[in-house]
Amino acid sequence: DQQVKQNSPSLSVQEGRISILNCDYTNSMFDYFLWYKKYPAEGPTFLISISSIKDKNEDGRFTVFLNKSAKHLSLHIVPSQPGDSAVYFCAARLLQGGSEKLVFGKGMKLTVNP
């Protein structure tokens, strides 16, 4: 049972345009949502997060939007740059007995064309 879903495996956008990456979840107990970026042969790197009590968080070119009623979040990258080309993972945090567990989506490959 995939609790965090990234339904589109890939996205291709032109440099300078907006990239919108989507993520859906099923478990209402998730209290934080995170986005990670992964380049080939490297581990994922943390990008941005949002608490479940917020609906928007912005950090430079990256903005994450959360729609709790729809159990949906999205990552907006504006403007997109070729260096943003990577696999992006959406993750949700579950706190259990004081420790946390991250549930990841399957990832989405973003290609930004010059």
Next chain:
Amino acid sequence: KAGVTQTPRYLIKTRGQQVTLSCSPISGHRSVSWYQQTPGQGLQFLFEYFSETQRNKGNFPGRFSGRQFSNSRSEMNVSTLELGDSALYLCASSLLGRAVNEQFFGPGTRLTVL
């Protein structure tokens, strides 16, 4: 500050064998989490160790085990390898076991089971 290191980076084993992977966290970090990444399933949580104790565990069979030493270095062991265990194994370290803003991943160990 050195990042998270994982050894070996690549490993080839045959079915039925066992394997031990190693993870050295960032200096001062006490939490180490392990994840399995496969194309079909994305990143899946294996377990988390904090101060030498397993604090959280994912839904993997008992063939997957781990431990953490007093210097916070962690090892993961997989016994009786199966073809489906072929994956990228990632470890992540954090100071207190909190992913938001403070968890860092290593580059991973690519395990191939023939």
